[in-house]
Amino acid sequence: MPRGTLEVILISAKGIDDNDFLSSIDPYVILTYRTQEHKSTVQKDSGSKPQWNENFLFTVSDSTSELNLKIMDKDNFTQDDFLGEATIDLGPLFEAGSLPETVHKVVKDEEYCGEIKVALTFTAERNEEYSVEDDNYGGWKESNEEF
Template structure:
């Protein structure tokens, strides 16, 4: 078995000496034998945006039109605008994210849509993904919304569901991050 990942090499039981950058191992190593590490999760994360309450109102003459921007590493999703719902908006929307290596938290930013000026910042929250990676589901839970000075600006209710990618249960399955390999080499198009 060809190892590029040092984490797998540590769990190898054979005595093959490592070569320069790669090491060769002839034993069977299963991902299941490696201790759980939250930053090694692969699969699909469903984020359920339920509602918010007690949001700091940024509009003085009318009700806010809030929306949420979710960020998971480089992926970004935006909710619909809760027109005229003010500081107690309800969305009941779901968003899907692809989870790859080295993801530990979901960041969200709440904004107030304005027609003639730039949208106003309402607040933000950061949600640890370790519980959903361990259990698979976190029912809708209230998370504090804070401003840039970490002052409380309300709360937002979010549910999380994680579906691990079934192919990652065995390193020997032939699938390494979606790239199809033949004998350890990617097939060339030349």
């Protein structure tokens, strides 16, 4: 069971549907891992090609292996619009330790609607349990010489 820190570098998106009638969309991303959630900054008037270059950290404490990225359009006078989402399987990341910048499909209503680029790093928690190979462990060998 992996334990450690998941670092997500949110880089950019492209091909996102620019559905605002009078102006360009103002996209942001809600990143969710289990019950942990982070929100990127809003890219004002960036349209269908936003650039974020932001880092987010999540605590990994079990075998949940999906990261969800939900792309939203910030609206001032109405509810924010859902533009699409990407779900990333973290299984390969837990084995490799890091994945370079990778493009993931963004879908809405089961249809392709753009791409989002992220880089991922998993840093395993150091396990500092007792090790038999450690020469300085002490114990019966030292006490045996006294008898």
